[in-house]
Amino acid sequence: MWVTPIYDRTQSDIINKTSKSYYNYTDLNRIEEDCDYLAALFNVPITTKTWIRTDFPTPTEMTRIKNNISTVRNAYYTLPVTPTTPNTPFNAYGKANDIEQILNDIKALYDTNAQDVFYAGEVYSGETIGVI
Numbered sequence: 001m002w003v004t005p006i007y008d009r010t011q012s013d014i015i016n017k018t019s020k021s022y023y024n025y026t027d028l029n030r031i032e033e034d035c036d037y038l039a040a041l042f043n044v045p046i047t048t049k050t051w052i053r054t055d056f057p058t059p060t061e062m063t064r065i066k067n068n069i070s071t072v073r074n075a076y077y078t079l080p081v082t083p084t085t086p087n088t089p090f091n092a093y094g095k096a097n098d099i100e101q102i103l104n105d106i107k108a109l110y111d112t113n114a115q116d117v118f119y120a121g122e123v124y125s126g127e128t129i130g131v132i
Helices: 011-016 025-042 059-075 093-115
Strands: none
Touching: 011 093, 025 059, 025 093, 059 093
8 A cells, every 4th residue: 555655854844853853663664565565566576564663673674675665766767856765874854755755756657657558549540651
């Protein structure tokens, strides 16, 4: 299931301690679910985890998430403005934004492309090729 990414965190969120300034298991679950959603669309293998409140994100887990994002990213296209996959640790709001922006951009591009479906003969309808 796709969960709307959050990629608009700012320094002001950190200073004012808004809900976006805290990175916890719900954020990790959103990233895991979105990676899983895209991996299923593109039929690429990744490994995901369902996080619980008491889980601690280890460097190994963060590397796995980074690899999942890279796998999904390499399976499809990205926009010219899509950020590069950040290196671990993901300990800055800019990196957190980049991770979720990547996932959002890939899905948005896929959704746009899925709407551009051509039906038999429709693209060439009325053109002069093959006219009797």
